[in-house]
Amino acid sequence: MSEFTNVTVTREANVYFDGNVTSRKVTFADGSYKTLGIMMPGEFTFGTEKAELMEILAGKLSYRLKGDAEWIDVTAGESFNVPANSSFDIQILELVDYCCTYLD
Amino acid sequence: MSEFTNVTVTREANVYFDGNVTSRKVTFADGSYKTLGIMMPGEFTFGTEKAELMEILAGKLSYRLKGDAEWIDVTAGESFNVPANSSFDIQILELVDYCCTYLD
Structure with a gap:
């Protein structure tokens, strides 16, 4: 388990x-923010x-960035990046x- | 929308x-804590x-405290209390x- 300290949480x-995807916003002292979320099994597209x-x-999930042909598997402990002003497809397997984290 | 400021969030x-019920722990400066959560439609029992x-x-939900016969409807903006060392049944309608909030 890890924690974010001295943050603001949107209730x-x-x-x-x-409701198959839900998240909550966590804002840091410097104004940057992250969301912590849950995705239920299914397939979704996000912009x-x-x-x-x-x-x-x-x-466990598989994702495909806009314009890519290939699905890439990702599991607990791993991460991936998505470009700005784009979209990605995601299959939630578990x-x-x-x-x-939203990057500037 | 409302916020909790100067808190610690467990990631x-x-x-x-x-996964039909998920929550995240928010800890306050005085050591007290709350959870923010999502419940999908279904029926659950919590201790x-x-x-x-x-x-x-x-x-929108309906709940029944341990030992009670009656289900009570609750909707957005409303709240209910559950005693310590007890249980309750809950039907999530939406x-x-x-x-x-965990009370001492």
Whole structure:
């Protein structure tokens, strides 16, 4: 287990895809923020504005960046990056607990 | 939307009932803590150690305290209390976003 200290948490969840993806926003003293979220098994497509670092805390997924043909497997303890102003497809194979960092 | 400021968030989620109930722990400067969670539609039974205040931020549920015959409906903006060392049944009618405060 690890912790984020001296942060602000937005109480209300972000809810996507009928609740199959949910997350909560954690804001740091420097104004940067991350979301901590859960993805239930299924297939989803997300758009990005900022670039994102997706850290997988638990579970198993496969993702495909916009324009790529290949699906890439990711499991607990691994991470992947998504470019800004893009999108990615994701298949959740086992319930995923994740931390998403939004990069400037 | 509301926020909890100057808190510590445990990064990893608590996962119950195959991920149909998930929560994250928020610890305050005085050592007290709450969990922010999501419950998907379904019926669940929870045990308590500490007494709990369950605030419903979004969604709709019905609950029944241990030993009670009656189900009580609760909707967004409402809350209910559960005694320590007890249990309650809960039917999630629409995806619930909740804040649980553990009381001493």
